[in-house]
Structure formats: C-alpha cells, structure tokens
Amino acid sequence: MKKLFLFLILLFSFTAIVNAKGVQTKKYNHIVSLTLSGDEMLLGLVPENRIAGLSGKINEDKEISNIVDKAKKFTKVEGNEEVLMSLEPDLIIVADWLSKRITDIGAITGAKVYFYKTPNSYEEQKKLIRDLANLVEEKENGEKLIKNMDDRLKALQNKIAKNYKGAKPRILMYTSFGTTSGKNTTFNDMVKLINGVNVVAEAGIDGFKDISKEKVIELNPDIIIVPIAKKYDNVNKISKLFFEDPSFKNVKAIKNKKVYFIQYKDITPTSQYMINSIEELAKVVYQFKE
Known part of the structure; x- marks a missing residue:
C-alpha cells in the first residue's frame, strides 16, 4: 500500500512539472503592445495570460476601439517608458510610425522589439496577421482570423x-x-x-x-x-x-x-x-x- 501511495505521489508530481513546463513552451509570455492595432491583433491571437500590457485608454474608447471590454483588464502603457519597463516584457509590438527609442528600451529590458509595417491594403493586413501569429507561435489562430476575413469578403x-x-x-x-x-x-x-x-x-x-x-x-x-x-x-x-x-x-x-x-x-x-x-x-x- 505504501509503495502504491508513493507511486501516485511521484506520478502526480511528474505530471505537475510537465504541465507547468507546458504553460511556458511559448517563447514569449509577457507581451506588450504599444498601438491600438497591435492590441486588437494580439487579443485575437494569444491567450490573455500571455499579455502583460496594452497601448492605452484609446482601446477603451468605443468611438475608436473594437476591443473596449476585453481591454479593460490590462495595464495601459500610455507611452510611458517607466510603465513599459515595469511590466518586464519579453516582446514589445510596435508600429513603424512610433519612436525608435523603443529599441533602446528593448535592449535595457532584454525584450525583443517587433516593428511592424502599417498595412496599406487588405493583403498587407493579412500578411501582418500571419507574420505576428508566427512570431507569437499562434499560427493556427492567425489562419482562423484570416479565413474569417476571406470568407466574409x-x-x-x-x-x-x-x-x-x-x-x-x-x-x-x-x-x-x-x-x-x-x-x-x-x-x-x-x-x-x-x-x-x-x-x-x-x-x-x-x-x-x-x-x-x-x-x-x-x-x-x-x-x-x-x-x-x-x-x-x-x-x-x-x-x-x-x-x-x-x-x-x-x-x-x-x-x-x-x-x-x-x-x-x-x-x-x-x-x-x-x-x-x-x-x-x-x-x-x-x-x-x-
């Protein structure tokens, strides 16, 4: 009986360790977006527990944002470098029109900074979603978003x-x-x-x-x-x-x-x-x- 009990404890411990590691199998698990577009794409691609922060209160403005309710629970960076660094990001998503100063912050925090080209067409938008999905290792979710877009179009x-x-x-x-x-x-x-x-x-x-x-x-x-x-x-x-x-x-x-x-x-x-x-x-x- 003792041997069976010991075996069950070891089995449970091993399973817990494997599951804990499974949560961290993705390369980036503390992601920050600094634009509304980035916020919208990120929330469509990754589980919320992989997001450390979003751009700002603009994503709670129903006149402009498509993610008003989803965005409420996240820290807002609002372009504040101190807030950004305090979030200890491992990936920062930035549009090409934002300051290159973000690259310096990435170097300080050790985060990867991903500058994306702002799309000028529907096809460029799909490519961006696909590229971002690959970066955050959510290829399947990216393809689902794109299929939804194409089917509706x-x-x-x-x-x-x-x-x-x-x-x-x-x-x-x-x-x-x-x-x-x-x-x-x-x-x-x-x-x-x-x-x-x-x-x-x-x-x-x-x-x-x-x-x-x-x-x-x-x-x-x-x-x-x-x-x-x-x-x-x-x-x-x-x-x-x-x-x-x-x-x-x-x-x-x-x-x-x-x-x-x-x-x-x-x-x-x-x-x-x-x-x-x-x-x-x-x-x-x-x-x-x-």
Missing part, C-alpha cells in the same frame, strides 16, 4: 455582384480635418474590394493629403464618406460645410444627399477588424439592409 463581393448592376460608384473620403485618402491607402483598397472607384486615387493623388473645396467640386464624387468620432466631431457643423455651401450644389454626392458619416472604428482599423470596415463601407455605399 467573398460573401460580401457575391452579394454586391448579385444585387448591384449599375456603374461603379465613385467615392471620396473627406475627413473633418479637410484631408483625404488616395493611392496606397487602406481606404483605397477597401473601395476597390467593394467594386467602387476612389476618385482621389483616380486623379493620381497618393497617400493622405489635404484636399481643397475646389478639388472636391472638380472630382464630383457620387458618394462622400466622412469618418467621425461623435464625441469629438460636430456632425451638424460638418454637414453644413457641404449642404449650406452653394458652390457644392452641383456635386453629385451633395445634390443626391449621399454624404455619409461613419465612425472611425468602422472605417479605419488596421487589424483583423478591417473586414468589419469593408462590410460597413459596402453597407453604406450600396445601402444594404442588415
């Missing part, structure tokens, strides 16, 4: 082809800052994916640029998309810029009352939630019902 494109037979809608994005998106932007790619024409890209304008009232009149879009954050932007005030300016009266989008306001989070994410944005854009452009 295919269904959406089939719906457009079935229900819309007219000329390609000519679309312009106009922000409350008086800027627009041309070639080599996610917005341009999203428009193409829903069988539309981005009039700014068509005019040869590249990237994010200021756009004058005269240029809007010249481009004469069928539809104008205005990204907004309701608590920051006065929709009525922005509407007046279009509908109460007599110089705009012959612009098709204004004349036909096809100026649409869309929340930033529904039109601009560079994460797996890009597919949500594509669906939302199509819903507005083609006036699809739920």
